[in-house]
Amino acid sequence: MRAEQIMTTDVMTVHADTTIEEVVRLLTMRRIGSVPVVDDEQRVVGVVNDEELFTSEKGIPFSAVRVPVLFEKWAKPDRVVEIYANARQNTVRDVMSLEFICIDANADVAHITQLMVEQNAHRILVTRNDRLVGIITRLDLIRMLADSG
Numbered sequence: 001m002r003a004e005q006i007m008t009t010d011v012m013t014v015h016a017d018t019t020i021e022e023v024v025r026l027l028t029m030r031r032i033g034s035v036p037v038v039d040d041e042q043r044v045v046g047v048v049n050d051e052e053l054f055t056s057e058k059g060i061p062f063s064a065v066r067v068p069v070l071f072e073k074w075a076k077p078d079r080v081v082e083i084y085a086n087a088r089q090n091t092v093r094d095v096m097s098l099e100f101i102c103i104d105a106n107a108d109v110a111h112i113t114q115l116m117v118e119q120n121a122h123r124i125l126v127t128r129n130d131r132l133v134g135i136i137t138r139l140d141l142i143r144m145l146a147d148s149g
Contacts, residue, residue, distance in 0.1 A: 004105040007134030016093040046096035
């Protein structure tokens with residue numbers, strides 16, 4: 001079985017100049033955990049995962065200390081609402097991850113499964129001729145297993 005046989009083709013995408021406010025609305029309305037960032041030719045240039053929109057920890061250089069960070073700003077818990085409010089008009093370009101996995105639409109499902117396990121990936125973007133055509137999530141693989149049984 002190939003990627004194109006199990007991928008989701010109705011993929012919501014955004015451009016790098018989309019505001020964070022728009023992305024948050026899209027993620028919550030569609031109940032999805034990420035959205036690919038594409039250029040005008042539908043080539044993937046990044047991805048915004050819910051992780052980029054949530055507080056994470058970052059180490060202070062040359063120190064063992066780790067502190068909460070949100071949108072590259074130190075985020076004391078009592079300032080999180082303020083930081084979100086100030087970042088609403090920031091763009092996807094400011095937060096998108098450049099680390100993502102793309103595979104060709106003809107890739108074998110066994111290879112996709114192996115990639116997901118090795119990379120601990122929750123989703124893989126599917127391309128044809130370097131253009132985004134779909135996405136495969138862990139749920140798509142589980143559905144495939146359920147349908148084959």
